[in-house]
Amino acid sequence: MSSDSDPKIAAQVENARIEQEMEQSYIDYAMSVIAGRALPDVRDGLKPVHRRILYAMHQAGISSGSSHRKSSSIVGETMGDYHPHGDSAIYDTLTRMAQDFSMRYPLVDGQGNFGSVDGDPAAAMRYTEARMSSIAEELLEDIEKDTVDFQSNYDDRTEEPTVLPAAFPNLLVNGSSGIAVGMSTNIPPHNLGEVIDATVKLIDDPDCGVEDLVDTRDGRGNGSDGPVKGPDFPTGANIVGKNAVHKAYTTGRGRIRVRADFEVTEERIVLNELPYQENKARLIKRIADDVNDGSLEGIRDIRDESDRDGIRVVIELKRNADPQLVKNHLLSSHLESTFGVINLALVDGEPRVLDLKQTLVEYLEHRKEVVRRRSEYDLAEAEDRAHILEGRLTALEHVDSVVDIIRDADDRDGAKAALREAYGFSEAQVDHIVSMQLGSLTSMETEAIETEYEEVQATIERLETILGDESELLGVIEEELLEIKDRYGDDRRTNFVENDGEVTREDLVPEEDVVVVVTEDDYVKQMPLSWFRAQRRGGKGIIGSELKQGDKVASVFVANTHDYLLCFTDRGQVYKLKTYQLPRPETRYTRGSALVNYLDLDAGEEIQAVVNCDDLEVNDDDDEGDEKFLTMVTRGGRVKRTNVDRFQNILSTGIRAITLEEGDELADVEVTDGRHDLIVSSERGMSIRFDEEEVRAMGRSARGVGGIDLREGDRVAGLAAVDEGRHDWTLTVTRNGYGKRTKIADYRKQSRNGKGLIDIKTEGRNGPVCTIETVGRGDHIVVMSEKGQIIRTAVDDLSVISRNTKGVTVMDVEDGDAVGAVSVVPAAVAQASDDDGDGDKDGDGDESAAEQ
Structure with a gap:
């Protein structure tokens, strides 16, 4: 039956725009991942899967004092009652909680093979056994006393806690790491005693700052002597210097060098x-x-x-x-690695980057709520007990009369009614009195009841004091924290070392995001990204570089001054250098310096693509594997993937990244992980999307395989990797300054080496395609013309339109000029530069309306 023939059905139909529905659905999905899987709660420092495992063990009585239980049993209990996301994810989490080289204070006591520092996997769950560690029980202490809220489990069959009581600040003590949608967290572990001392200091002095909580003393004793010295890793090692640690504690972000x-x-x-x-x-x-x-x-x-x-x-x-x-x-x-601190956690269900004090403040607020609710629960229990004891004492005072009333009654109910009438007992009191044994009427038993009543009254008075005076409540929290420190505290494992007493050039260079420009005549320079504030699309931009006669911009990209860069040339060579090594001019008009001063390029060799080495870092917690690849495409349409391990040692003269056929050249490079889709775009507006795994991994000297079947006279313009966790659209920009945003879903997946689909119309005004990129919400792009004009604009300003269209003006390119290069600025970098920058920073004060 159609909805038109039934008014009731028609009334239930709700019209919605598909883009709005898709946007809202994606937001809902993102928030589900953020709040339900990837980020820890600031209160107990746990993600839902950790919390559910511990609660399932608690409910099953698998405590530190019980015998070990098969891991498969624990996983089954957790999956069946609380976490229906597969046994592999649960067991991987259980394994990590048992590894003393992963957790500073393991929450699971494992028996069997739970992996090693060599990367050996744990044995199958049917072979290993586990139970809660004693410190994990402190996270669940008093959970039965209505200290935290509960919610229904996934099938409404039982309930689970939304957070654990957490008797110590577990988020800082054991740290956390995770990748959500568009954000990630990486919190280092700390020494329990130091974190508790900092919490106690905050209780005693709520107005203290981060500086008062952190030990910033240098080798000469200058600085404050706060209780937190820095991260304390389970594998020990040494932290190089204290500046990065201090920055991480004050801003919530930092990059800490750890040395063996x-x-x-x-x-x-x-x-x-x-x-x-x-x-x-x-x-x-x-x-x-x-x-x-x-x-x-x-x-x-x-x-x-x-x-x-x-x-x-x-x-x-x-x-x-x-x-x-x-x-x-x-x-x-x-022997050194970098730990990138991102102190991101859920606060009231929302992700927030917190400094050290904010983290402890949020924990204390939670702990105050837990102790308050526990005290209310204990007070109610004590008052109920006092009420019963009062009835017993009254009955003992009138024992002969009470006995006569009970003996003369016809039945138990009659005795209860007579007692209530004679002495005003409550129902609970008479229930207890008629159940008393004759042995409880002795003088010794009477004295014991009187003693218990006095103790209960003292308990009631103490609990009422705690509930009525916050300083008393905080005193209870402090006392319990210090008890945990005495019970589980240990010495630091990670120490601090100076940077060998040497001041390197890198130590003198501030970390900031810069725009790097390379020309066809091999001139290079870097400029702060903050020099180029975002403009609306379609403008002429501003002068980004004054080129010498006949020179053109070849590439532009955004990087951090402390990043290592892999520079790929059109001839298939790859070089490595640090961004800060490149020259920075006083003004953006300056041409720069010859690239041969920094890279050993052959005559006519041009930089074609740049990869940031930070993108190559592997996340060891990734359930799907930890391989990364450099995926390359040539102008002739060939594609190849090579494992990043093959690029560990790059000589100053460069190394071969790909072998090119005669007449071909490298066009673009992307970092992938074996789970991306690839989109190859041609200059005539054709594009093809295919699964990355269709291109097998090859060595550095390989030529690759066919990626796109180009028409005669066509060439590849660029390569884009689809990260569905971050990218929403493709962005195509043409030589004449036009471009468009298109939903990735519009590019149906095909087999590699096909002719593809029409991505954008290139005839007439548009001209050939310059590049294709994948972008997400909040990203910016930097577009630079061959003659040195540059514009930075928000991706959100570009219309979302379908394939096979002409697009809109991205940059107003003058006659005789063309778009030379495009670079994507990730949302986080764009936001940071907007916060730090104020437009023209080259010191010349000349940013005319005509240039904008």
Whole structure:
């Protein structure tokens, strides 16, 4: 029956615009991932899966004092009652909570093979056993006393807590990491005693600042001596310097350098502790590979002598080797890692980046609520008990009369009614009195009841004081925290080291996001991104560079000054350098310096694509695997993938990234992880989308396989990788300054090496395609013309339109000019530069309306 024939059905039909429905559905999905899976709660420091595992163990009585239970049983209980997302995710989480090299204070006591620092996986769940650790029980303490809210589980069959009582600040103590939709968190673990001392300090002095909570003393004793010295990793090692730590605590973000702990002698270098989350076996293999290919000299042998007592990797030196020189090589390539702190957690269900004090304040608010609700529960219990004891004492005072009344009654109900009438007892009191045994009428029992009544009255008075005076309540919290510190506190494992007493150039360069411009005549320069504030689409932009006669802009990209960059040339070579090494002019009009001063390029060789090495970092918690690939496309339409491990050691003269056929050249490079779709776009507006895995992984010298079947005279313009967790649209920009945003879903997936679909019309005004990118909400783009005009605009300003259309004006390109390059500015970077920048920062004060 159609809805037109039934008014009741027609009345239930609701019209909606598909783009609005898709947007709202995506937002709902994103918030579900953010709040329900990926980010920890600031109150107990747990994600839902951690909380559910611990609660399931609690409900099953699998405590630290019980026997171990099969992990498969725990996983089954958790999945059946609380977390219906698959046994693999639950077991992986359970495994990590049992690893003493992953958790500073493990929440699970495991028995069996739960993995190793060499990256060995845990045994199957049917072989391992587990129970809660004693410190995990502190997170659940008093949960039966109505201290936290409960919610229905996924099938409304039972209930689960929305948060645990958490008797200590677990978020800071054990840290957390996770990737949500458009955001991620990475909180380092800390020493329990230091975090509790900081919490106590905040209780005693609520007006103290972050500076008062952090130990900022330098080698000469200058600075404050706050209780928190810095992260305390379960694998020990050393943190290099304190500036980054201080920044992380004051802003919620920072990049902390962690260095292995080692001993150097004339004959050997011995590694005793490794940076947090460093894979020992992979580290040894990387060092061995460097020795074998000649990039690391002076080493004759490497032995892994590690055992249950700790790490011990012995690096034997050659007789004539310089130990300090070898140490410096190892430090520069292998023995240091960067821990990127992002102190992002859920506060009232919303993600927020918090500094150290804010994190502790939120925890204290939660703990005050827990202790208040516990005290109310205990007070009600105590008052009920006092009421019963009052009835018993009254009955004992009139024992003969009470006995006579009970003896003369016809039945129990009659006795109860007579007692209520004679002495005004309540129903609860008479129930208790008629159930008393004759033995309780002795004088000794009477004295015991009187003593208990006095104790209950004292308890009631104490609880009423706690509930009526916040300082008393905070005193209870402080006392309980100090008890936990006494019970579980231990010494720091991670120490601090100075940066060898040397001030490097990098230490003098502030971290900031910059725009790097490279011209066809191989001139290069970097400029702060804040020099280019966002404008509305369709403008002429401003002068980004004054080029010499006949030169053109070849590429433009955005990077951080402290980032390592992989620079790929049109001839298939790849070079590596730091952004800060590039020249920064006083004004944006300056041409820059010759690129040959920084890279060993051949004559006529041009930079075609740049990859930020930060994009190559692997997330060890990724359930799907931890491989990353550099995926390349040539002008002739060939595509290849190569594992990033093949690019670990890049010589100053560069190394081969791809072998090109005669007449072909490299067009673009993207970082992928084996789970992306790829979109290849041609200059004549054709595009093809296919699964990344259709291109098998190859070595650096391989030529690749067919990605798109180009028509005669056509060439590849660019390559885009689809990250469905962050990207919503494709962005296509043509040489004449036109472009469009199109939903990724509009590009149906095909097999590789097909002719593809029409992406954008290139005839007439548009001209050939310059590039294609995948973008998300909040991203910006930087567009630069061949003659040096540059414009930065928000992706959201560009219309979302379908394929096979002409698009809108992105940049007003003058006659004789054309778009030379386009770079995407991620939303977080764009927001940061907008917050820091104020437009024209080149000092010349000349930013005329005509330029804008």
